[in-house]
Amino acid sequence: TREITGHTRVYGILADPIHHVKTPQMLNPLMAREGRDGVMVPFHVASDDLATLVAGLKAMKSLGGFVVTVPHKTAIVDLCDAVSDSARRIGAVNTVRREADGRLIGEMLDGKGFVGGLLAAGIDPRAKSVYLAGAGGAANAIAFAFVEAGISRLTIANRTRAKAEDLAARLAEAYPTAQVDIGTPDPSGHDIVVNGTSLGLKEGDALPLDTARLSPEQIVAEVIMQPEETALLAAAKAKGCRIHFGKPMLACQLDLMADFLGMRTLAGAGK
Ligand code: NDP
Numbered sequence: 001t002r003e004i005t006g007h008t009r010v011y012g013i014l015a016d017p018i019h020h021v022k023t024p025q026m027l028n029p030l031m032a033r034e035g036r037d038g039v040m041v042p043f044h045v046a047s048d049d050l051a052t053l054v055a056g057l058k059a060m061k062s063l064g065g066f067v068v069t070v071p072h073k074t075a076i077v078d079l080c081d082a083v084s085d086s087a088r089r090i091g092a093v094n095t096v097r098r099e100a101d102g103r104l105i106g107e108m109l110d111g112k113g114f115v116g117g118l119l120a121a122g123i124d125p126r127a128k129s130v131y132l133a134g135a136g137g138a139a140n141a142i143a144f145a146f147v148e149a150g151i152s153r154l155t156i157a158n159r160t161r162a163k164a165e166d167l168a169a170r171l172a173e174a175y176p177t178a179q180v181d182i183g184t185p186d187p188s189g190h191d192i193v194v195n196g197t198s199l200g201l202k203e204g205d206a207l208p209l210d211t212a213r214l215s216p217e218q219i220v221a222e223v224i225m226q227p228e229e230t231a232l233l234a235a236a237k238a239k240g241c242r243i244h245f246g247k248p249m250l251a252c253q254l255d256l257m258a259d260f261l262g263m264r265t266l267a268g269a270g271k
Pocket residue numbers: 110133134135136137138139158159160161163196197198199201206223224225246247249250253
């Protein structure tokens with residue numbers, strides 16, 4: 001165990017509720033492995049108090065930065081002094097670095113983590129066609145990361161069609177040459193099929209897409225981490241598809257967060 005001293009960099013995770021967060025349990029051992037004098041602790045904050053807390057954090061010279069999760073990922077954008085282009089387009093931030101001068105720099109790593117997790121599994125989405133179920137927070141980040149990564153075309157299917165249309169419009173604005181369509185529950189005709197909804201988290205959830213239309217040459221990927229093998233993945237496996245779990249997204253994202261927050265020596269990791 002490391003000693004916390006007057007030199008220790010402090011990192012936080014902002015959430016409400018916060019009891020379920022797992023990021024400190026992963027980034028504290030990472031900092032220890034890297035020989036970094038830093039500690040990540042929970043900052044439990046309600047939405048109404050977010051701006052007050054963030055103003056205080058700007059003044060905290062020993063702060064290295066913080067991770068942001070539900071329900072603050074959208075509200076934090078306007079509280080940062082600068083955010084990356086992709087975070088601005090997505091409209092959400094999940095990692096904030098505090099510069100020496102107190103400026104807070106925001107980045108959104110959910111989608112990059114998802115694409116990085118695919119790449120780590122040897123699945124290169126470049127020039128591939130992608131079917132994405134969902135248009136919520138995770139799906140937004142993933143859609144932008146896929147288009148940024150150079151997929152050939154994207155089909156977005158969401159229960160609330162207007163949200164899929166809004167996402168497609170924002171993608172088209174940011175990437176005028178990208179081919180983005182609104183889809184139905186039928187994922188056929190796409191190389192990579194992704195569940196970006198929260199369906200699958202709870203037992204008895206409906207399937208996020210029509211699994212009868214899957215075929216063996218398709219890769220089917222999840223954002224849901226628990227259970228590891230969702231009903232969608234079980235059905236896809238039965239159809240002979242290659243499946244990709246939700247966990248690698250998180251693993252890759254932790255690496256990207258650690259790099260962005262300066263928690264480890266960049267050894268070509270995370271770019
Ligand atoms: P949001 O609430 O922003 O979006 C939820 C999405 O699921 C929407 O597209 C919503 O459709 C859809 N949905 C929910 N219930 C139903 C239903 N009954 N029928 C059809 N569609 C439904 O959630 P997030 O995007 O933030 O999170 C989604 C999931 O992603 C989470 O469950 C989480 O587990 C996972 N996640 C995983 C990460 C990882 O590292 N692996 C990181 C971040 C998230 P509609 O728009 O119609 O409401």
